[in-house]
Structure formats: C-alpha cells, structure tokens
Amino acid sequence: ASASLCGTWDIISNENFEGYMIALGISPCVQKVAAKLKLKKVIEQQNDQFIVKTLSFFRNYIISFRVDHEFEEFTQGLDNRHVKSLVSWQGNKLVCEQRGEKKNRGWSHWIEDDKLHLELYCEGELCKQVFKKNGNQ
C-alpha cells in the first residue's frame, strides 16, 4: 500500500502556476493575487470517498468524490467551468481527468519523500506544486 494523502499540507513550491492560470483563462488581475497565495491542502479519506480542500485567505475550493465514479464538477471561484471529472488510482497516484471545454485537463496527487505532490495540467501547460505536512500534526 502507498502512503496516505490524508492530512493538512502547506505549499512549499509552485512551478508554472502562471502558465496553468493562463491556460484556464484567468484574468491577469486575479492571476496576480493568486500567484501570492500560500495554498493549504486538506485531504480526508474514508475508503473510496475523498474530500479535497484547497484553502487560502482569498478563496477556498472544496470537492468530494468517490474513486472510479464520474461526477459533475463546477470549478466555482477558479475558472467557473463545468467539467465531468473522474478520479482513479494509477499505481500510487490519484489521478483526475476533467473533461470539458479545455483539452487535456486534470491533476495528479502522490506522496514522495514525505511530501504531497500535485501536478495540475491544462492544454499543454503543467503546474507542479509540492506541499509539506503542516507542523501542527
């Protein structure tokens, strides 16, 4: 079994967040605010049910899903699009495909060296985020 994604995580690096936001069509003004955010990720799991919270003082974004069950996702407060999302395990990676207007869109989470890794991708842009476990736990 692979290491658990569960816990509270603080961002320590964020590569090409700008490229990802441009691919999503985020306005330059919002991009500027978003680029400075210290994102926090809170992940909870019960069997095949997940809750993933992306938290910041500016906005929060929360999804819940069951692995291998497609769901309707509305990216409210992000790019405000409706997508059909499907999350599945691919080896030790939790992979989400987000089908909709934007091609080749999704994300992937895994644990490596006690860190939470996240790749966010959209139309050829790849953003790589790394989180460390929050010190309070």
Ligand code: YOG
């Ligand atoms: O996470 O899809 O963990 O949902 C990245 C936002 C910034 C708003 C966060 C608010 C991408 C303006 C979601 C940020 C840029 C920028 C705090 C990443 C879009 C808008 C919410 C994500 C997955 C995987 C789970």
